[in-house]
Amino acid sequence: QVQLVESGGGLVKPGGSLRLTCSASGFTFSDYYMTWIRQAPGKGLEWVSYISSSSHSIQYADSVKGRFTVSRDNARNSLSLQMDSLRAEDTAVYYCAKDGRYSSSYYDSWGQGTLVTVSS
Amino acid sequence: EIVMTQSPATLSVSPGERATVSCRASQSISSKLAWYQQKPGQAPRLLIYGASTRATGIPARFSGSGSGTEFTLTISSLQSEDFAVYYCQQYNFWYTFGQGTKLESK
Numbered sequence: 001q002v003q004l005v006e007s008g009g010g011l012v013k014p015g016g017s018l019r020l021t022c023s024a025s026g027f028t029f030s031d032y033y034m035t036w037i038r039q040a041p042g043k044g045l046e047w048v049s050y051i052s053s054s055s056h057s058i059q060y061a062d063s064v065k066g067r068f069t070v071s072r073d074n075a076r077n078s079l080s081l082q083m084d085s086l087r088a089e090d091t092a093v094y095y096c097a098k099d100g101r102y103s104s105s106y107y108d109s110w111g112q113g114t115l116v117t118v119s120s
Numbered sequence: 121e122i123v124m125t126q127s128p129a130t131l132s133v134s135p136g137e138r139a140t141v142s143c144r145a146s147q148s149i150s151s152k153l154a155w156y157q158q159k160p161g162q163a164p165r166l167l168i169y170g171a172s173t174r175a176t177g178i179p180a181r182f183s184g185s186g187s188g189t190e191f192t193l194t195i196s197s198l199q200s201e202d203f204a205v206y207y208c209q210q211y212n213f214w215y216t217f218g219q220g221t222k223l224e225s226k
Binding site: 095 | 152156169176214
């Protein structure tokens with residue numbers, strides 16, 4: 001079955017950096033778009049970024065554009081999110097999610113999430 | 121940005137009864153709408169996509185309807201495990217979620 005496992009979360013000071021990783025198994029990772037979604041404590045869901053299967057198409061939410069970088073390694077079935085210039089408002093649980101095969105759409109599998117806390 | 125508005129924010133329903141959650145889009149999204157269920161401390165789970173297609177393994181008591189700007193998630197006979205927060209998500213133009221509806225036991 002599909003399994004997505006995020007890691008790399010933690011406490012970081014404002015202005016700092018963190019790199020999240022999502023390890024995928026149970027499906028042909030290289031065939032699917034992948035997406036990062038976050039959820040601030042007690043709040044709703046916010047789309048952050050997607051990356052196409054071949055990495056040719058990448059998009060970011062305006063709230064993270066220029067600060068976050070998504071990448072993937074299809075040989076290692078791994079998805080990453082490099083987060084720089086972190087702000088307090090980036091504090092959230094970050095989920096990786098399996099997306100569509102030919103475009104980004106809805107998310108049929110999610111990881112358990114990793115908590116990022118930005119605080120001095 | 122397409123704004124997704126869910127109603128009500130909280131819904132109190134007795135087990136065995138029917139629950140209906142609404143989701144309105146600020147502009148037409150055709151049928152590009154998904155519904156998710158989230159329980160405390162867990163990741164969201166896909167229930168419905170394409171406005172009305174149940175995801176793999178989702179019980180038949182969950183159904184979705186609507187197109188354009190008005191959508192509905194219906195749970196026909198609530199089970200104890202259905203009490204959770206429900207989110208709608210549009211994927212017609214970028215990706216936005218509703219604010220969530222908490223379904224609680226009456």
